[in-house]
Amino acid sequence: MRKSFSAEFMAKVALEAIKEEKAIAEISSRYEVHRTQITNWRKRALEGIKEIFNGRREKASENKEKQIDELYRQIGKLKVENEWLKKNCTV
Known part of the structure; x- marks a missing residue:
């Protein structure tokens, strides 16, 4: 008959x-x-x-990708706003 061991016991050993x-x-x-x-x-x-540890790297990489995407969206928005201001505001 096989013995069955708890996960805690196996981890300890x-x-x-x-x-x-x-x-x-x-x-x-x-x-x-x-x-x-x-x-x-x-x-x-x-x-x-x-x-x-591999999981942590993958998650960090995903977070960086999301952050990069968000920054590109912000850059695009600012470019549009900047162009609009150049066309519509004269000093």
Whole structure:
């Protein structure tokens, strides 16, 4: 029968494996989880961390795109206003 582990438990074990303060075999004995399982959790955790940072970059890029679009709209509006003022106002 397979054991089922909580996400909190898997994260705790994976984090301990990532720290590399103890050997995988030692962690395996302590938590009574097979070494291969710990290695898999460690890999998944590291991949998840990469995705977090990739997501931030993508969101920052989207925000910059929106800001650039808004600035171009403002420039266009100001150009139209400027042209109108040049035509209609004489000093």
